[in-house]
Amino acid sequence: MRASLIQIAVDEGESVESRRRRMASLVRGQAGTDLVVLPELWTTGAFAYEEFGSEAEPLEGPTYEAMAKAASDAGVWLHAGSIPERTPEGPLYNTSLVFSPSGDLAAAYRKIHRFGFDKGEAVLMGAGAELVTVRLPETVLGVATCYDLRFPELFRGLVDLGAEVFVLPAGWPERRRAHWTLLAQARAVENQAFVLACGTAGTHAGVPQAGHSIVVDPWGEVLAEAGPDEEILTVDFDPTKVTTTRNQFPALKDRMLGLQPPRRQPDR
Numbered sequence: 001m002r003a004s005l006i007q008i009a010v011d012e013g014e015s016v017e018s019r020r021r022r023m024a025s026l027v028r029g030q031a032g033t034d035l036v037v038l039p040e041l042w043t044t045g046a047f048a049y050e051e052f053g054s055e056a057e058p059l060e061g062p063t064y065e066a067m068a069k070a071a072s073d074a075g076v077w078l079h080a081g082s083i084p085e086r087t088p089e090g091p092l093y094n095t096s097l098v099f100s101p102s103g104d105l106a107a108a109y110r111k112i113h114r115f116g117f118d119k120g121e122a123v124l125m126g127a128g129a130e131l132v133t134v135r136l137p138e139t140v141l142g143v144a145t146c147y148d149l150r151f152p153e154l155f156r157g158l159v160d161l162g163a164e165v166f167v168l169p170a171g172w173p174e175r176r177r178a179h180w181t182l183l184a185q186a187r188a189v190e191n192q193a194f195v196l197a198c199g200t201a202g203t204h205a206g207v208p209q210a211g212h213s214i215v216v217d218p219w220g221e222v223l224a225e226a227g228p229d230e231e232i233l234t235v236d237f238d239p240t241k242v243t244t245t246r247n248q249f250p251a252l253k254d255r256m257l258g259l260q261p262p263r264r265q266p267d268r
């Protein structure tokens, strides 16, 4: 399989509309690739909290329309990163969209772990509650977003649903780049799965972005890594390596489920 991760720069100097047009054209340029992956909240920037409300769009809004068309023009599976989704019920969600090569929506995933502790995304957006996988002809994708990378139980849940390739759009800051690389490799090794993690470049809301989109194989080896600037990272990988790795080193079979807390010791 060939995958391309489009690490776009999200800078305040460019309007959302211009970046949307530019992204559609970059996706159209990926014809011949099987799977294209975009970053988290690339219309606004993941840290541009003040833009979330004004730039939020319904699920089938302008980004959906532009990306559905770009996917079908290029004939690729497109993980279109995420949008700030406005819902009729009220809350915003950080929602990822996955399109098939015919431009149909194959899946939508609302980010489960919101970043910011008691501010930012954590208070402005609602939390998703459903794990999402997408069946491709060659493999099964497991979908997660940025801060989710820090929560291994989510990825185990995706493995239990059959995921072999984790696709993770992100807007990860330069300040914690070491965690990004380490956690991407950890999720790959512990789950014996591929990790395709696509971040942003540039600086928005005063937060320099890490870039360094990365593809890791089920043995934890880095197959490709971008630099800090805008870049399209293209990689060829063999999804059957997941089954081979899981058969040759069957650590997932040794999972001990349902561990109990320690029994209380009697007071002496």
Ligand SMILES: NC(=O)CCC(=O)C(=O)O
Pocket: 040, 046, 114, 115, 145, 146, 147, 148, 150, 170, 171, 172, 173, 176, 179
């Ligand atoms: N957009 C995010 O989820 C940022 C996550 C992050 O900065 C971190 O986990 O560190």
